Amino acid sequence: MRNNILLPLVILLCLHFPSISQDSISAEVEKYVSHPRGSYLLQNLTLVDGTGQPARRNQDILINGEYIAEIGQDLDIPENTRVIDMNGRSAMPGMVMLHEHLFYPKSTPEANYGVDQMSFSFPKLYLAGGVTSMRTGGSIMPQADVSIKQWIDEGRIIGPKMDVTSPHMDRVGVPIMEMFNFDSPEEAVRQVNFYADLGMTSIKVYNFLTREDLKAIVDAAHARNMKVTGHLCSITYREAADIGIDNIEHGFGSCPDFVENKVADQCYPFMVPGLLASDPGSEEVTGLIRHLIENNVAMTTTINVWEPYTGREIVPGGGLVALAPTAKHMVYQRWASMQGKDSVAIAQFNKLKLLDKQFHDAGGLLVAGTDPTYDGRIVAGYANMRLLEIFIEMGFTLPEAVMICTYNGARYLDLDETIGTLEKGKLADIVIMKEDITKNVSAIRSEKIVFKNGIGYNSRALFEAVKGYVGIR
Ligand SMILES: [Zn+2]
Known part of the structure; x- marks a missing residue:
C-alpha cells in the first residue's frame, strides 16, 4: 500500500526535476543568459586583470567555449566568432x-x-x-x-x-x-x-x-x-x-x-x-x-x-x-x-x-x-x-x-591555475562593466555581463528577479 501511495509522487518528482547533465543548463538558468556558450571576440575593453598590474586599454578578449583563448590588442577574428565592440566598457576577473x-x-x-x-x-x-x-x-x-x-x-x-x-x-x-x-x-x-x-x-x-x-x-x-x-x-x-x-x-x-x-x-x-x-x-x-x-x-x-x-x-x-x-x-x-x-x-x-x-x-x-x-x-x-x-x-x-x-x-583556494585572473588558458570568469572602472570604482555598480565558465549572464535581470525578497527567500 505504501508503495502505491508513493509511486505517483516519485513519478511527479521525476517529471518535475529531469536529471541534467554537467554541461547543460535548465530553463530557469536560461532566463538570465545574455551570451550562451560559444566563441566571442570582445573588443576594445579596459582591463584590470587581477594580477595587481596597472590597467590596460584597448584590449580584446577571445572567449572560446569555457575558456579565455587569447587576450591582446587587435586580435584576429577567428571563423564563427561573434565580434562585440566593448568600447567604453571595462573588465575584471569574476x-x-x-x-x-x-x-x-x-x-x-x-x-x-x-x-x-x-x-x-x-x-x-x-x-x-x-x-x-x-x-x-x-x-x-x-x-x-x-x-x-x-x-x-x-x-x-x-x-x-x-x-x-x-x-x-x-x-x-x-x-x-x-x-x-x-x-x-x-x-x-x-x-x-x-x-x-x-x-x-x-x-x-x-x-x-x-x-x-x-x-x-x-x-x-x-x-x-x-x-x-x-x-x-x-x-x-x-x-x-x-x-x-x-x-x-x-x-x-x-x-x-x-x-x-x-x-x-x-x-x-x-x-x-x-x-x-x-x-x-x-x-x-x-x-x-x-x-x-x-x-x-x-x-x-x-x-x-x-x-x-x-x-x-x-x-x-x-x-x-x-x-x-x-x-x-x-x-x-x-x-x-x-x-x-x-x-x-x-x-x-x-x-x-x-x-x-x-x-x-x-x-x-x-x-x-x-x-x-x-x-x-x-x-x-x-x-x-x-x-x-x-x-x-x-x-x-x-x-x-x-x-x-x-x-x-x-x-x-588553490584554484589560481584556473581562475582569479584574466589570462589566456584560464576559465572565462569575467565581469564586463558598462562603465569604465579605471575612471571611478563605482563602475562596479553599473550593468554587468558576468561570464561564468564562458556563459554570460545579465546582472540587471538577476537583480530584478529577487527585488523585494531578501529576508523572505
Ligand atoms: Zn560570517
Whole structure:
C-alpha cells in the first residue's frame, strides 16, 4: 500500500526535476543568459586583470567555449566568432570571495540573534554582483548549502561556483540557538568528519573553543584535505597560527591578541578598547603580522561589516531595493537610530582600515569577504560591489583592490591555475562593466555581463528577479 501511495509522487518528482547533465543548463538558468556558450571576440575593453598590474586599454578578449583563448590588442577574428565592440566598457576577473553566507539576519525575542536561509535570492545576487566563485564562511543549513552547490554545478539553478564551509564549530557560549556545539575535542573531530562526509570542503571555527579543540580540528580537517578558518575570540591569532590554522576571518576586527591580561582559552567579547589602543607601528602589531605571514595564515578582511551608519547608505552597495518590507523596516530603524551616535564604530572602522591594509602591505595574503550577517545592512551581491569601493577608501590602488577580490581568493583556494585572473588558458570568469572602472570604482555598480565558465549572464535581470525578497527567500 505504501508503495502505491508513493509511486505517483516519485513519478511527479521525476517529471518535475529531469536529471541534467554537467554541461547543460535548465530553463530557469536560461532566463538570465545574455551570451550562451560559444566563441566571442570582445573588443576594445579596459582591463584590470587581477594580477595587481596597472590597467590596460584597448584590449580584446577571445572567449572560446569555457575558456579565455587569447587576450591582446587587435586580435584576429577567428571563423564563427561573434565580434562585440566593448568600447567604453571595462573588465575584471569574476570575484572570488571568501566570507559569504547563504543566510540573512532576523531579530528574535527568544534569542538575541538568528538567521534565515536565503537559498533562492542569495545565489542570484552574488552572481549579479560579479561573484563567480565563493567560499561560504559558515553554514546554518549545511545540507542546503551542499545541495545548492550541487544544483548550481548541475545547471539547475543559477549562482557562483562554491566552496562550502561547515557550520560554525564551537563550544557553548554564543547565544545563537541555531548553532550546534561540541564539548570535547573528540566530539569536534567527529563533527569535522561528518561535515567532510556531507561534502563540505572547508571548516569554520568560532568564539569559545579551546586550543586543544582547535588542534584536534585542524589535524582532522587537514587529514580530509579541508582548510580551517576561524572567527576567533578565545584563541589569539598568534596561538592559532602556531596550531596551524589556515585563515583568520574579519581581519583585525575580532583580534583577541590586544586584550589586556587575557586568560588563555577564554573569550572576551569586548575587544574594541584593545583594538583602538593598538598602535599600527608598534612591535605588538608588526610582530603579530610577521608571525601570521611566517606561518602562512591568510587573513579575510570583511571591513564592510564595520561601515559606520552616520551619513552612509542604509544598505551599502545600493541593496535597499532588494529587501522585503519587514527586513527594510528592521534595517531602517537601526540605521536611523544610529545617526550621529556611532563615534566608536567610526573609530573602529578607521583603525581596521589601517590594520587590514598593513597586513597586505607587509606581504600577507589578504582575501576578501562580505559576511552578510549582523544588522541586515549587508546584502549578497550589493555588498561585494561595495567592498571594492571601500578598498579604494582604504588606500589600495584599483589593481590591488581587484586582486584582493579575485586572484588572492583563488590562491587561497588553490584554484589560481584556473581562475582569479584574466589570462589566456584560464576559465572565462569575467565581469564586463558598462562603465569604465579605471575612471571611478563605482563602475562596479553599473550593468554587468558576468561570464561564468564562458556563459554570460545579465546582472540587471538577476537583480530584478529577487527585488523585494531578501529576508523572505
Ligand atoms: Zn560570517
